[in-house]
Amino acid sequence: MLMWLQNLGQSGMRVFQRLGEASLFLLQILMGIPSLIRHPRLLVHELYSVGVLSLAIIVISGLTVGMVLGLQMYNTLVDFGTEDSLGPVVALSLVRELGPVLTALLFSGRAGSALTAEIGLMKATDQLSVMEMMAVDPVKRVVVPRYVAGLISMPLLAAMFSAVGILGSYIVGVGMLGVDDGAFWSQMQHKVALDADVVNGVIKSIVFGMVAAWIAVFEGYKAVPTTEGVSRATTRTVVHTAFAVLGLDFILTAIMFGDN
Amino acid sequence: MLFKAIDNMLDTKKAQQQDEMLVRINDLHYARGSRKILDGVNIEIPHGKITTIMGPSGCGKTTLLRLIGGQIAPAQGTLTVAGQNIHSLSNKDLYQLRKRMGMLFQSGALFTHLSVFENVAFPVREHTDLSESLIRTLVLMKLQAVGLRGARDLMPAELSGGMARRVALARAIALDPMMMMYDEPFTGQDPITVGVIMQLIRLLNDSLGMTTIIVSHDVQEVCAISDQLYMISDGKVVGSGGPEQLQNSDSDWVGQFMHASPDGPVPFHYPAPPFAEDLLEGLD
Numbered sequence: 001m002l003m004w005l006q007n008l009g010q011s012g013m014r015v016f017q018r019l020g021e022a023s024l025f026l027l028q029i030l031m032g033i034p035s036l037i038r039h040p041r042l043l044v045h046e047l048y049s050v051g052v053l054s055l056a057i058i059v060i061s062g063l064t065v066g067m068v069l070g071l072q073m074y075n076t077l078v079d080f081g082t083e084d085s086l087g088p089v090v091a092l093s094l095v096r097e098l099g100p101v102l103t104a105l106l107f108s109g110r111a112g113s114a115l116t117a118e119i120g121l122m123k124a125t126d127q128l129s130v131m132e133m134m135a136v137d138p139v140k141r142v143v144v145p146r147y148v149a150g151l152i153s154m155p156l157l158a159a160m161f162s163a164v165g166i167l168g169s170y171i172v173g174v175g176m177l178g179v180d181d182g183a184f185w186s187q188m189q190h191k192v193a194l195d196a197d198v199v200n201g202v203i204k205s206i207v208f209g210m211v212a213a214w215i216a217v218f219e220g221y222k223a224v225p226t227t228e229g230v231s232r233a234t235t236r237t238v239v240h241t242a243f244a245v246l247g248l249d250f251i252l253t254a255i256m257f258g259d260n
Numbered sequence: 261m262l263f264k265a266i267d268n269m270l271d272t273k274k275a276q277q278q279d280e281m282l283v284r285i286n287d288l289h290y291a292r293g294s295r296k297i298l299d300g301v302n303i304e305i306p307h308g309k310i311t312t313i314m315g316p317s318g319c320g321k322t323t324l325l326r327l328i329g330g331q332i333a334p335a336q337g338t339l340t341v342a343g344q345n346i347h348s349l350s351n352k353d354l355y356q357l358r359k360r361m362g363m364l365f366q367s368g369a370l371f372t373h374l375s376v377f378e379n380v381a382f383p384v385r386e387h388t389d390l391s392e393s394l395i396r397t398l399v400l401m402k403l404q405a406v407g408l409r410g411a412r413d414l415m416p417a418e419l420s421g422g423m424a425r426r427v428a429l430a431r432a433i434a435l436d437p438m439m440m441m442y443d444e445p446f447t448g449q450d451p452i453t454v455g456v457i458m459q460l461i462r463l464l465n466d467s468l469g470m471t472t473i474i475v476s477h478d479v480q481e482v483c484a485i486s487d488q489l490y491m492i493s494d495g496k497v498v499g500s501g502g503p504e505q506l507q508n509s510d511s512d513w514v515g516q517f518m519h520a521s522p523d524g525p526v527p528f529h530y531p532a533p534p535f536a537e538d539l540l541e542g543l544d
Contacts, residue, residue: 126369130428133329134383135358141386 022218029147029217032140042145050111050146051153055160057110058103062161065102066168069093073169074177083173084183088191090169091162095192095201096257099162101249104208106161107154108241112216115146116237119220120230128221143217150216154209155202162201200256207248212241282307282439282471283328288337290323297323298334299495305488310465310472312482314517315492316526321475322366324492325441328473329363330354342438359387362432366444368424370416370431376403377412380431387435402430406460422453426460433464440464442474446481454478458485479518483507491517493526 036043069090077083119142122128128138166188173179192198216237223233283305290298297320305311313321326332327339330346339346344357370379380399384390390398403409406426416424425445432440442461446454462485465472476482482489483503491499491506491514499506499514507518516524532538 125372126365126367127371129326129331130363130365130369132331133358133361133363134386134431135355136383136386137355 021222022214025218025221026214028139029144032137032144033148035140036144036148039145042141043148046145046149047152050115050149051156054107054110054153054157057106058157058161059164061102061106062164063168065098066090066094066165067172069098069165070169070172074173074179083179085187086169086173086179087184087188091166091188091192092197094162094165095197097249097253099165100158100201100204100208101245103158103161103205104154104212104245105242107157108212108216108238108245111150111153112212112237112241113234115150115213115216116220116223116234117230119143119146119217120223120225120233123221123223124225124227124230143221147213147217150213151206151209154212155205158201158205204249204252207252208245211244211248215241215244280306282342283473284340286338288327288339289335290320290327290332291335296495300337301492301495301497303490303497305471305473307471308465308469309487310461310474310485311488311490312474312476312486313490313492314477314479314482316477316517319492320495321492322443325363325443325473325475328441329358329361359435360438361441362437362439363441364425364429364432364443364445366447368428370424370428372416375412376408376414376416376419376427379416379427380434383431383434398434402434405433405464406430407456422449422456425449425457429460433468436468437470439471439473442472442476444476445474446476446478454481461485479520493517
């Protein structure tokens, strides 16, 4: 029993120690952001690799999620004769919840894991150490551009996910199942509010972007510099991001839509 | 760039006049967890000479280089480079001092996403505002010095181990440092490459007036090019002097290492219970 308590206490201490370390690291990143002014090209390069190269998975996933959502919602709504509400139902689901959350999970699997592996391998092959010895701060040169690229890319990718998802549900609902075209768009326009729905969705995606990019660069930078260490860090990035995003989503939803 | 180089040279000259030792290590202790890596090391590295730190694998040679570069901090003791206590410097001052140090890592540590040319140009672009044409000239001069001017467009993945190390050497000397540190420069290289690297180390040291620190366990090679050697074992300096002095040393430790004896003060067996006892335990 005592041993169990001792292990529990040690695990708790480790979690808080790691959180503290991650917070200090985030502070270091935020303080390094002004250095990007000297190297705008680095940010452009990372925006391409983190954002543009994630577009394919985001567009395909958004389209299929929208199509499935359209089909499932139609089957339920048609029983009550309210299939004309398909547009707002799908749009609200995507803009408020599925867009930001699924994009963050996909972003973590595609770009976050790549960021961790890249930074971890740079550490394992002494590329970060050699930068330090050349009097170049690896946090400013390697970590900051990747973090900022993640931060900028996430809301844009989430917006793309939601837009393509709505298009997917339109193809299924209007194109294949016969929902009225005018009703689909006009009801969506009437029910989806810019400030309450769209802006809140964007805020969620910005928060998820901050967290997903933070976890990815932190795990990479602090990875044990071995093959196994980098592999474990990559796994941790995906798992921790999933937990953090789902937990934060509940908190943010409660704050944003709790009164409705 | 030119003014900075002159400033650096003057600083170095001034420090040289004040103290003929570029690096002074006094009573240095370093531990990883409960394991002592360095246990009261005292080393002095003179200006303009090649000093080698030798010792068996895992004895803390690379750790010592990282301590000199200020990448890690000691538990106890002082370490001064050009009169400055490395571990009491602010981050800004440490980075200023590092601009005057070069380090060749065992792996080469080339940036895998940059070509040979861009790897060598990296520190120059980071620390100077030179024009593209001047950077090109400078990089080609450094690559010419290591014999790889023709390989400037290759990517690191296309280089052999020896070539990668030479490119890394060109990059390390790009800003004309006052001091070069080499971490196991001969390990895993074929005899021709070893010869090339030995020649380069000596040539760069003499022609650029640098101070060189090598950590290595390749006895023949380092004895051929070093002016002074230190031998570390169990975290302590167990011998020092010129190559001949160490070859003829009376110390058992030094003798075992210099003559590659399999057993001696550095035991062949890792600490373990008696062999018979271990075998009998398995029979139960």
